[in-house]
Amino acid sequence: MTAGTAATDTAHPAGTDTAVLDDADLALIDAYWRAANYLSVGQIYLLDNPLLRRPLEPADIKPRLLGHWGTTPGLNLVYAHLNRLIRAHDVSAMYVTGPGHGGPGLIANTYLEGTYSEIYPHISQNATGMRRLFRQFSFPGGVPSHVAPETPGSINEGGELGYSLVHAYGAAFDNPDLLVCCVVGDGEAETGALATSWHSNKFLDPARDGAVLPVLHLNGYKIANPTVLARIPERDLCRLLEGYGYRPLVVAGDDPASVHRKLAAAMETAYDEIRAIQEAARSGRGTAAADGEPPRWPMIVLRTPKGWTGPREVDGIQIEGTFRAHQVPLSEVRTNPAHLELLAEWMRSYRPEELFDADGRLRPELAALAPEGNRRMGANPHANGGLLLKGLDLPDFADYGVDVPAPGASTSEPTRVLGTWLRDVIRDNPTTFRMFGPDETASNRLSAVFEATDRAWDAPVEPGDDHLAPDGRVMEVLSEHLCQGWLEGYLLTGRHGLFNCYEAFIHIVDSMVNQHAKWLKVTRQIPWRAPIASLNYLLSSHVWRQDHNGFSHQDPGFLDHVVNKKAEIVRIYLPPDTNTLLSVYDHCLRSRDYINVVVAGKNPAPNWLSMPDAVAHSTRGIGIWEWASNDNGEVPDVVLGCAGDVPTLETLAAVDLLRRHLPELRVRVVNVVDLMRLQPASDHPHGLPDREFDALFTTDRPVIFAFHGYPLLIHRLTYRRTNHDSFHVRGYKEEGTTTTPFDMVMLNDLDRYHLVIDVIDRVPGLAIRAAGLRQQMVDARLWARRYTRDNGEDTPEVSEWTWPGGRPAEPGHAPAPSRAPERA
Amino acid sequence: MTAGTAATDTAHPAGTDTAVLDDADLALIDAYWRAANYLSVGQIYLLDNPLLRRPLEPADIKPRLLGHWGTTPGLNLVYAHLNRLIRAHDVSAMYVTGPGHGGPGLIANTYLEGTYSEIYPHISQNATGMRRLFRQFSFPGGVPSHVAPETPGSINEGGELGYSLVHAYGAAFDNPDLLVCCVVGDGEAETGALATSWHSNKFLDPARDGAVLPVLHLNGYKIANPTVLARIPERDLCRLLEGYGYRPLVVAGDDPASVHRKLAAAMETAYDEIRAIQEAARSGRGTAAADGEPPRWPMIVLRTPKGWTGPREVDGIQIEGTFRAHQVPLSEVRTNPAHLELLAEWMRSYRPEELFDADGRLRPELAALAPEGNRRMGANPHANGGLLLKGLDLPDFADYGVDVPAPGASTSEPTRVLGTWLRDVIRDNPTTFRMFGPDETASNRLSAVFEATDRAWDAPVEPGDDHLAPDGRVMEVLSEHLCQGWLEGYLLTGRHGLFNCYEAFIHIVDSMVNQHAKWLKVTRQIPWRAPIASLNYLLSSHVWRQDHNGFSHQDPGFLDHVVNKKAEIVRIYLPPDTNTLLSVYDHCLRSRDYINVVVAGKNPAPNWLSMPDAVAHSTRGIGIWEWASNDNGEVPDVVLGCAGDVPTLETLAAVDLLRRHLPELRVRVVNVVDLMRLQPASDHPHGLPDREFDALFTTDRPVIFAFHGYPLLIHRLTYRRTNHDSFHVRGYKEEGTTTTPFDMVMLNDLDRYHLVIDVIDRVPGLAIRAAGLRQQMVDARLWARRYTRDNGEDTPEVSEWTWPGGRPAEPGHAPAPSRAPERA
Numbered sequence A, B: 001m002t003a004g005t006a007a008t009d010t011a012h013p014a015g016t017d018t019a020v021l022d023d024a025d026l027a028l029i030d031a032y033w034r035a036a037n038y039l040s041v042g043q044i045y046l047l048d049n050p051l052l053r054r055p056l057e058p059a060d061i062k063p064r065l066l067g068h069w070g071t072t073p074g075l076n077l078v079y080a081h082l083n084r085l086i087r088a089h090d091v092s093a094m095y096v097t098g099p100g101h102g103g104p105g106l107i108a109n110t111y112l113e114g115t116y117s118e119i120y121p122h123i124s125q126n127a128t129g130m131r132r133l134f135r136q137f138s139f140p141g142g143v144p145s146h147v148a149p150e151t152p153g154s155i156n157e158g159g160e161l162g163y164s165l166v167h168a169y170g171a172a173f174d175n176p177d178l179l180v181c182c183v184v185g186d187g188e189a190e191t192g193a194l195a196t197s198w199h200s201n202k203f204l205d206p207a208r209d210g211a212v213l214p215v216l217h218l219n220g221y222k223i224a225n226p227t228v229l230a231r232i233p234e235r236d237l238c239r240l241l242e243g244y245g246y247r248p249l250v251v252a253g254d255d256p257a258s259v260h261r262k263l264a265a266a267m268e269t270a271y272d273e274i275r276a277i278q279e280a281a282r283s284g285r286g287t288a289a290a291d292g293e294p295p296r297w298p299m300i301v302l303r304t305p306k307g308w309t310g311p312r313e314v315d316g317i318q319i320e321g322t323f324r325a326h327q328v329p330l331s332e333v334r335t336n337p338a339h340l341e342l343l344a345e346w347m348r349s350y351r352p353e354e355l356f357d358a359d360g361r362l363r364p365e366l367a368a369l370a371p372e373g374n375r376r377m378g379a380n381p382h383a384n385g386g387l388l389l390k391g392l393d394l395p396d397f398a399d400y401g402v403d404v405p406a407p408g409a410s411t412s413e414p415t416r417v418l419g420t421w422l423r424d425v426i427r428d429n430p431t432t433f434r435m436f437g438p439d440e441t442a443s444n445r446l447s448a449v450f451e452a453t454d455r456a457w458d459a460p461v462e463p464g465d466d467h468l469a470p471d472g473r474v475m476e477v478l479s480e481h482l483c484q485g486w487l488e489g490y491l492l493t494g495r496h497g498l499f500n501c502y503e504a505f506i507h508i509v510d511s512m513v514n515q516h517a518k519w520l521k522v523t524r525q526i527p528w529r530a531p532i533a534s535l536n537y538l539l540s541s542h543v544w545r546q547d548h549n550g551f552s553h554q555d556p557g558f559l560d561h562v563v564n565k566k567a568e569i570v571r572i573y574l575p576p577d578t579n580t581l582l583s584v585y586d587h588c589l590r591s592r593d594y595i596n597v598v599v600a601g602k603n604p605a606p607n608w609l610s611m612p613d614a615v616a617h618s619t620r621g622i623g624i625w626e627w628a629s630n631d632n633g634e635v636p637d638v639v640l641g642c643a644g645d646v647p648t649l650e651t652l653a654a655v656d657l658l659r660r661h662l663p664e665l666r667v668r669v670v671n672v673v674d675l676m677r678l679q680p681a682s683d684h685p686h687g688l689p690d691r692e693f694d695a696l697f698t699t700d701r702p703v704i705f706a707f708h709g710y711p712l713l714i715h716r717l718t719y720r721r722t723n724h725d726s727f728h729v730r731g732y733k734e735e736g737t738t739t740t741p742f743d744m745v746m747l748n749d750l751d752r753y754h755l756v757i758d759v760i761d762r763v764p765g766l767a768i769r770a771a772g773l774r775q776q777m778v779d780a781r782l783w784a785r786r787y788t789r790d791n792g793e794d795t796p797e798v799s800e801w802t803w804p805g806g807r808p809a810e811p812g813h814a815p816a817p818s819r820a821p822e823r824a
């Protein structure tokens, strides 16, 4: 082990490394490690003959060898040493595996400690069980190759690399007694998400939160390449980690005994330092914000060979200690007797006869090395967070509603009002609810929450800063990855939260959402995994109102993205106004195992529904707005569907125009809050039965649907409905820039004037009769555009429009220029 | 300026900071900076009265104030100092703006240097032009608020933060004489993409590539929060940057004169160090790989107040130097006379009368500070890469094709064959083509490229490493963000490339793809932006063949994601075999301004088409496979559509079953390579006219469509086609795990047996007649599943199936168990 200059002042000093393990301990821990390695190799290769009681034969070998060896010995090593630490100090610890392809290692360890057989009794702790353990791995009908939901103790599948450390921090928040050990692959460390996750330490409060112990697993390689962090000078590596705010303890070597000694010592040191930081903070001896010097959390750099203890060389090519150890070091075991012999040698090198008794049971002196009960990392309830989950204490959202004497008679900023309710959710749930966002909580007008709490910030505070404190419950960092990953970790360990984000940039975490959705889908089929709180999004500053920004900030496609997920998981809500938003969000915070996507406006907008109406409407998820319709009891000539706040506004403004200009036209307005109501009942649990759908949208009348997102999404949800051919959808068609709100809707033909044109074009017989009105609408669009060019804002007709309410339908005129266009 | 301990050994020493600028230079550069600041403020606020020749009035002010001031003075400062450096050393330099919301600054600078007026003559360099310059900014019909494609010299819009540095490196590759200065926002630096982008220096070859000069803009704040990097101890910050491999030069202060002096000195130092590194490498005096010590590139840490030179305090609240300077420091200028007065004061503080002459022209002694011609950063042709673009010298792909005596009569691994062609593309285009991938080039079986080149790697090499060299042309790093961003930067500066990636994980860059698509969409409407090479994806290890991995690696949803982009930009290809893949990829590498998504298999699979047939088929993009159809000249009873290699295989195997069991059934097979052919011609330039579509798919026969991705995508593309109601699509329905290839297709009902069932269920009149066959198919599925459970691999019937070719249709039997199920 050589620590670079920069590291010497902080790295673990040499010479103390025999203090922790005496020779007997060392022999035991090494045997435990060998047992885990043995079981890992067995899983990758064997169908039968688990204890090698007879010579290996080709028929003992799986026909398809699917697994990853290279990372596994390192994962097993860390697990064994954590077991020791847990027992020595009675620690509640979790294990987060970055390189999740090391599935065999985690399965092996949870099997050794007994949790695996408790959960899966047929995988018993004897020879029969061991045979099944081996056979099931990466086998059809068996278990996946990764540290999947099926693996006890896991909250991180680790298939898509990069999210281990951020999940670990999410788990540690508000769990003051928890130690989350997180193995980070050195390849994984190159991902963007991981590279910024190290900074999570500035958002962890040592007084209130638990600790994360990162172990950077420097096995030197990824699939086919060396890793950056393994090849930069160690001096640079230590500087980097120190720069991130850690104190790296370097453990390096390829001699097991020496590495065991050093790792045990490093773990002790790390644990001591963690406890010291926590005690200082908890005894009020100060935190970063107070004394200006942030706590310097320890971490371990573990530099050992990839595929350590595996075949050193195969067919004359070096395997151990190279990238070639990544997957299956011996690939022709069934057909090449030399490979078969190498496998047998390799497995025997662990001396299974010393590890397991005649029945295949782990010898008692080794079994005694595992912690007991819930201290076993596979059994820690935090890793099956649903077990610990308690419902939130939610204030009655109805008390926060806005007054709506008549539809459109008052205005409010939906997210601002929601903020007042969230403020009290935070106040009433001081340790189990957090909000996450990429520096946009205020921009999304949720600032009321800062009446109850601060932003979490464990670095120095300066005058002029706004609501920063180590124990703040609003997590803000300019990384959507961190927001998402922290929240996931927080939810997976049994707590609640929401992620508020600009709509466009939520795509940054598309792939993380995929992985979380997959996790939820699988856990629903695993009886021992208890349901967790839903992952709740609040997407604001949405496509239609990115006023300060431009085209790059305009993208409603996240809805399309989540619709591909399993129907049982995904819910999408587009509340049209403030009271509906409150009702919807209350529902989301009570739900379990879903991904709830809520899109809501932040700008002043009309309130359409009183609280009782909002509750009814959002519970139904879809409904006719009778006060806006005039088809009373008859078949309408046209249905105007709408989903989303801005499309709803434009639709109602179009209805107003239609009423004035074509009062005899029978118009029905259907508003959709719960987008999944549109899907067939067979496809989604929220799907409307066809009969109800047909009743709402008719079976033959034109439907002009104004939609918040890309129009194709509505088609994709409704293509099997009877009346689908009559659906004409307006929405975002990827036209945008920095301009006025109404110019934005006009650019995408979603504006009131265009909706009227669509009605005229599509209601049979109207085209000729209403040609004059059609032309007025075309002119109105031109005029409205011209007006923005001249004045930089929308016409008063548009910006001051209000719903006429009970106003009797009277023939009127198209909006006239309120003043002559000024020529610029 | 205080540099922390860790920094002192590398940071720029104090005392030399007057050496570069004498007092006269200083006065001039400061005036230039003031001019840029003045023009920036003018753009945010003014409609008129650009030179403040009369008192400001409310009517001079824009009604909507949309822009970002806080970042702008810093951006302007760096620009002015780069101008000096360019002139002093005749440098070819580009400016990449991380905080792209600083649009006013970049517009101001390109206006000052003259490029803006050359491109947009109506924005002339006089009072009239200045008025228009101000008015157009963030104004309807004007220009966006960000550093958009409309901004000369830009390759990075900077709306979605995080991609500046990776774009900068992409631009520098293979441009040995280029200096890319990249301002990184300190908030932006918190994003995942940016946090890993610093490591790009290990992939830059000082001999062959240009240089990147990062300027970390530590203005202390983001929207509403301080930034992490501004608040950690400076000692940690410097360690972090040193750990990343840089030598940080810290320039800090809030006194303009002092900062000018230090920044000029730091720029000189940085430039000298860059040149020294380059000269050492280019004179063969060694690179990292040779002597083990990587080059230590300089960078600048610029710590100045956010909103510097703006209003210090407004309404008693501090603005300058806080997050409150982020957007519009004075928000009520039109209505609040005090604000109006503050604005006037602020603008006058730049002393415009010293900067512009009576006509509003920049005074000549200031104009002389800008570089000339193409040395102006707004005019550097690298920033309008299409100008420099040359077509690739492409070897004839037909020479690389596989022999296909008859359909299905031979097999090959498509990507492996493609690799041989790519090898020669690399060989023949040694400075203009690169491949990018997250450590998966070998895994995706493209290894033939390593016969022609290596992987780029500018860190030490060890024995056992595989094809690493500083000048390698394959860029591998475990970060999809870096692959995507480097490639984007490389393309935007006029070169070519492709990104090979596991299909599932390409979602990691969904949002980057959005931004690139938006960029392309806008540049198509900008006459002075020349077309660039397309962004080409090669997605392999796709959803159906992620054998070693599991559910987390199975996601074909990227296709859905890109379909939302503008039709004129997006192309999706699903070549069914090797020769088609070659033909498609040749087309992609010749195309311009597209995003081409190609999904291809890497596993051994049947070759269906000879090269001439493959060329014809892929050029058509869709077609009847007559050799697989038996509807000769008649209307078919059923159409079997297919898109993707695995679905095509299953479809043909289903056809084989149908031929044998229902020889009288008239089956037509339609294969789709170019997915966009399915869309209506009105929606996509590749869309088939309805008449052609109807001819292929009939207007009333059942269509069983086997699709590579999520079935809803096919519905979304075809919902307007006559026969859409008869389309029955099978594809991925989010069911998966680690299992056999055939079990995967069965899990999703895409298998041959299920396709036969679908035919039976949907061809009118067949259900009763073919009930026996239907039952056989159900049994065959059960048997095939059972077989995998027992044997761990697919049945021989499936895995050894081949297309019968000319075999005459003969009634046969359903596949029978080849041996009795072994009970495990």
Ligand SMILES: Cc1ncc(C[n+]2csc(CCOP(=O)(O)OP(=O)(O)O)c2C)c(N)n1
Pocket (backbone or CB within 6 Å): A070, A071, A099, A101, A159, A160, A161, A162, A184, A185, A186, A187, A188, A189, A191, A217, A219, A220, A221, A222, A223, A227, A306, A326, B438, B439, B440, B478, B505, B508
């Ligand atoms: C985001 C992502 N990109 C690519 C891959 C493909 N992949 C699987 S394992 C691996 C290498 C991992 O290297 P490292 O993190 O060092 O793990 P270890 O060496 O411990 O196996 C890669 C690139 C992936 N799983 N996730």
Ligand SMILES: Cc1ncc(C[n+]2csc(CCOP(=O)(O)OP(=O)(O)O)c2C)c(N)n1
Pocket (backbone or CB within 6 Å): A438, A439, A440, A478, A505, A508, B070, B071, B099, B101, B159, B160, B161, B162, B184, B185, B186, B187, B188, B189, B191, B217, B219, B220, B221, B222, B223, B227, B306, B326
């Ligand atoms: C990925 C992403 N997330 C969020 C935002 C919203 N946003 C716009 S500007 C900004 C703060 C930027 O701070 P910094 O990079 O320090 O720039 P500067 O201080 O120079 O304005 C944020 C969070 C964004 N543009 N991109």
Ligand SMILES: [Mg+2]
Pocket (backbone or CB within 6 Å): A185, A186, A187, A217, A218, A219, A220, A221, A222, A227, A306
């Ligand atoms: Mg590794």
Ligand SMILES: [Mg+2]
Pocket (backbone or CB within 6 Å): B185, B186, B187, B217, B218, B219, B220, B221, B222, B227, B306
């Ligand atoms: Mg900043």
